Amino acid sequence: MSDLQPLDPLIQALRRLPGVGVKSAQRMAFHLMQRDQDGARVLSRALQEAVDSVQHCSRCNTFTHDAVCPICRDAGRDAARLCVVETPADLAAMERTGAYSGYYFVLMGRISPMDGVGAKDIGLPRLLERVADGVVQEVILATSFTTEGEATAHAVTELMQGRQVQVTRLARGVPVGSELEYVDLGTIAHALVERR
Amino acid sequence: MSDLQPLDPLIQALRRLPGVGVKSAQRMAFHLMQRDQDGARVLSRALQEAVDSVQHCSRCNTFTHDAVCPICRDAGRDAARLCVVETPADLAAMERTGAYSGYYFVLMGRISPMDGVGAKDIGLPRLLERVADGVVQEVILATSFTTEGEATAHAVTELMQGRQVQVTRLARGVPVGSELEYVDLGTIAHALVERR
Ligand SMILES: [Zn+2]
Ligand SMILES: [Zn+2]
Numbered sequence: 001m002s003d004l005q006p007l008d009p010l011i012q013a014l015r016r017l018p019g020v021g022v023k024s025a026q027r028m029a030f031h032l033m034q035r036d037q038d039g040a041r042v043l044s045r046a047l048q049e050a051v052d053s054v055q056h057c058s059r060c061n062t063f064t065h066d067a068v069c070p071i072c073r074d075a076g077r078d079a080a081r082l083c084v085v086e087t088p089a090d091l092a093a094m095e096r097t098g099a100y101s102g103y104y105f106v107l108m109g110r111i112s113p114m115d116g117v118g119a120k121d122i123g124l125p126r127l128l129e130r131v132a133d134g135v136v137q138e139v140i141l142a143t144s145f146t147t148e149g150e151a152t153a154h155a156v157t158e159l160m161q162g163r164q165v166q167v168t169r170l171a172r173g174v175p176v177g178s179e180l181e182y183v184d185l186g187t188i189a190h191a192l193v194e195r196r
Numbered sequence: 197m198s199d200l201q202p203l204d205p206l207i208q209a210l211r212r213l214p215g216v217g218v219k220s221a222q223r224m225a226f227h228l229m230q231r232d233q234d235g236a237r238v239l240s241r242a243l244q245e246a247v248d249s250v251q252h253c254s255r256c257n258t259f260t261h262d263a264v265c266p267i268c269r270d271a272g273r274d275a276a277r278l279c280v281v282e283t284p285a286d287l288a289a290m291e292r293t294g295a296y297s298g299y300y301f302v303l304m305g306r307i308s309p310m311d312g313v314g315a316k317d318i319g320l321p322r323l324l325e326r327v328a329d330g331v332v333q334e335v336i337l338a339t340s341f342t343t344e345g346e347a348t349a350h351a352v353t354e355l356m357q358g359r360q361v362q363v364t365r366l367a368r369g370v371p372v373g374s375e376l377e378y379v380d381l382g383t384i385a386h387a388l389v390e391r392r
Pocket of ligand 2: 253254255256257258264265266267268269
């Protein structure tokens with residue numbers, strides 16, 4: 001059967017991508033082989049290079065080509081502040097605001113009992129180590145405002161109990177530029193409670 | 197920026213997969229790097245091996261590791277019959293029925309004016325060559341029963357005009373095992389017209 005289905009190994013490998021079932025994998029394999037072999041080569045190399053050369057920053061845990069990432073190497077930032085985010089994409093979003101000049105810690109996940117991800121599976125022990133440097137005064141929780149993100153923020157808060165650091169959380173509220181009519185009620189309720 | 201976003205090349209490469217936008221590509225890259233680096237290696241190799249070793253069968257045009265695929269090498273099949281399908285997956289479906297013993301021709305696509313795929317972009321010239329062997333007596337059209345599949349079947353039929361081959365089409369009708377109540381009306385109407 002293997003030569004009757006020469007694309008089977010590729011189809012099986014594509015199924016390891018999240019959200020890709022057998023039909024999508026077949027469509028992807030067929031597309032690459034029939035219409036974009038160059039894309040297949042580019043993707044093959046990008047995967048190999050990412051696995052070979054991307055590592056975790058030893059200070060903030062984000063993905064980087066070096067032992068310590070460019071942000072952690074930047075001595076000009078505010079070392080008293082440490083912002084805790086779930087993913088490198090969240091870190092990038094914070095950076096794009098231009099409103100934050102401290103350092104980061106990237107959990108590389110969030111607590112999700114449904115998916116079997118507990119407090120130990122995200123980088124909490126390493127975060128504790130990072131905070132114990134005696135310089136960090138404020139830990140800013142920038143995890144998602146979802147059930148899982150809130151559970152994660154809660155776990156970090158507990159972890160910081162009894163340590164000489166202040167724990168803060170990004171404010172919840174109505175997104176800038178949105179019309180109240182289209183904002184969900186929970187958000188409006190929170191914005192009302194946290195009004196200032 | 198490149199070391200701030202070390203997964204960017206991988207994310208860009210993943211976007212070449214059909215149906216994968218920037219958000220999905222980010223999720224896939226993150227998943228592979230954080231939770232399934234072995235999956236990334238396996239996919240990298242599968243892509244490279246598919247591009248390096250899979251080719252088109254010189255007789256039926258399907259994907260194969262060899263110059264001529266196992267089905268075309270099988271001298272025990274009925275050489276008077278040639279079934280025209282759109283993709284290798286369709287060929288595999290026909291084979292699984294166990295009801296067909298002739299040979300195949302795989303168009304590797306279907307006519308789709310919307311996507312700029314015309315009669316010349318699918319393997320019609322090679323099909324014409326294949327049919328001209330003087331042995332094929334019947335061309336069985338097993339393209340999809342969609343607008344594009346019908347247009348493709350029509351184009352093949354026109355191509356065969358004046359040649360000494362009979363052109364037939366798979367019968368349309370109510371799928372085996374289905375309750376009439378749940379079958380779409382177009383299918384029922386066709387089944388009625390083509391009743392026998
Ligand atoms: Zn870092
Ligand atoms: Zn063949």
